[in-house]
Amino acid sequence: MTDTTTSPGADGGDALVTAFNAVGADYLFCSSGSEWAPVWESLARRHRDGLPCPEYLDLTHETVAVGMATGYGLIKRRPQGVLLHAAPGLLQGSMAVHGALLAGVPMVVSSSESTTYGDGPGQDPGGQWYRNLSIVGGPHGVAQPFTKWSTEAASVHTLPTMVTRAAELSWRAPAGPAYLNIPLEILLEDWDGREAKPLVAPGSTHSSPEEVDPVAQLIREAKNPVVVTETAGREAGGFEALVAFAEAWNIPVVEPDSAVCGNFPRTHPLHAGSDIGPWMDEADLILLVNCRAPFYPPSRRPAKAAIVVIDEVPQRPHVVYQVLFADRYLEGNVANTLRQLTKRAKELDEAAVAVRRSAQEERHTAEQQAIAKAEEKAASQAQGIDPVLVAATLRKLLDGRNAIVVDETITHSRVVKRHVQTADPDSYFYVQGGLGQGIAVALGVKLAAQDRPVVLTIGDGAFTYNPVIPSYDASKAYELPVLIVVFNNRVYKSMNLNHRRFYPEGAAAETGEWLGTDLHRLPRLAAFAEPFGLHTETVDTPDALTPALERALKSVAEGTTAVVDVLVTR
Secondary structure (H helix, E strand, O other), X not given: OEOOOOOOOOEHHHHHHHHHHHOOOOEEEEEOOHHHHHHHHHHHHHHHHOOOOOEEEEEOOHHHHHHHHHHHHHHHOOOEEEEOOHHHHHHHHHHHHHHHHHHOOOEEEEEOOOOXXXXXXXXXXXXXXXXXXXXXXXXXXXXXXXXXXXXXXXXXXXXXXXXXXXXXXHHOOOOOEEEEEOXXXXXXXXXXXXXXXXXXXXXXXXXXXXXXXXXXXXXXXXXXXXXXXXXXHHOOOHHHHHHHHHHHHOOOEEOOOOOOEOOOOOOOOOEOOOOOHHHHHHOOEEEEEXXXXXXXXXXXXXXXXXXXXXXXXXXXXXXXXXOOOOOEEEOOOHHHHHHHHHHOOOOOOHHHHXXXXXXXXXXXXXXXXXXXXXXXXXXXOOOOEOHHHHHHHHHHHHOOOOOEEEEEOOOOHHHHHHHHOOOOOOOEEEOOOOXXXXXXXXXXXXXXXXXXXXXXXXXXXXXXXXXXXXXXXXXXXXXXXXXXXXXEOOEOHHHHHHHHHHOOOOHHHHHOOOOOOEOOOOOOHHHHHHHHOOEEEEEOOHHHHHHHHHHHHHHHHOOOOEEEEEEEOO
């Protein structure tokens, strides 16, 4: 820290704003609480005096604040600030914070507590802390299970450095949210002006040549190797590095259903679909690249394959139960490790490469034919809109637009991946950690990539979990136009499928009484956007689909969010 001259009125609010400024936060995503008056006053002074500070976003729901920080972090990969209200606000936003943990997004989340309850010197914090806002052990105890690191800032003098530490911890692998409880009394306390040191990007770790060379030899000797990846594309440069690696060694790449971002072009001849099943008996080498949960059930072990795990932190501390069956680990930076292995793609057995190239060409051709057949069948339906038609239409309309797809569907997620077919880095993200965050995450992605169209695909069930009104308010207030496409089948399909699977001949099957699944009573969902002046479309027939989506994309290009509610057949 360096000593600086204290400015008039400097307090803990100034210390916090200065700290977020030092760590390079572009934004403070805030769902307002009464403890943040010192921060607001500091920002007002800085705006008045022309001093630097993060941009403040005034959001009306905790899930929107955290979700937008998540979406922004998926693209920018740097820690941002999130301000919630006391323990209740933290609890309200906890699902989204947990989602950020699973998505590997760095951020510093803060809320507050009182330590004096009005009995201490200085300004009165207010009776709400004594009566109903405080929680035993403090909110940092509540946050511990769903954050990477959680603690309390105990002094205004250490507050700036605590923010730096939280940001540094959140940024390092595995990246995720850090939480800092900042008592209101600390925010109101006089600050001596000592500032935080600017945040420095983490250094990279590297697997040594002694570790990489034997793995390269394993690949060289393998007859039928395969790559399986869930999040290689989440790492900076990981998407491009995986493409170069797969092409150099001529190895197929599987993105299982558990893949949560775009890792490899789905149109690439080496893309081997989403089913690891055929490889369980056939592969002699499986390369798990950023793949936290490749096998299900976890005890399902490949018949003969050696398994190499390439992951900076393969044993994820926030995953309760994890089975990788690893024979070797390469634990350096993933993109760097892949580049090292790419350089070693020499002296290959050309006969073996030719055999697996031919086999993959057959698989790829068969998959493309199956996709085309499914789309032809969907387009030929005279009645109703098949979800395949929705996804295929989106693909055609988004072609050449450099779009980003954020997906919060459940039963339609495979359809979206298979038929939208994203092919570029940072072009697909699946919302993590529970339904109800999709609109906010899409808005955060748009905030980070304002020159790219952003499309949210979402089911009607997931849509109803979202804080819709606060999300639309944020879209309107901060001019973040996105396209929201609702796959509306009027049912919680995944819940219904489980009931049918567990009790195929049960009482519900006999009587038709399927509880917990029916959404027919909901009104059509586009109308909720009308009070905000957003563009709305309600689509019930196949011939109306393309024109509606074209109008919606035009609206988004002109700066207005569009909601397209599509009644699908399944």
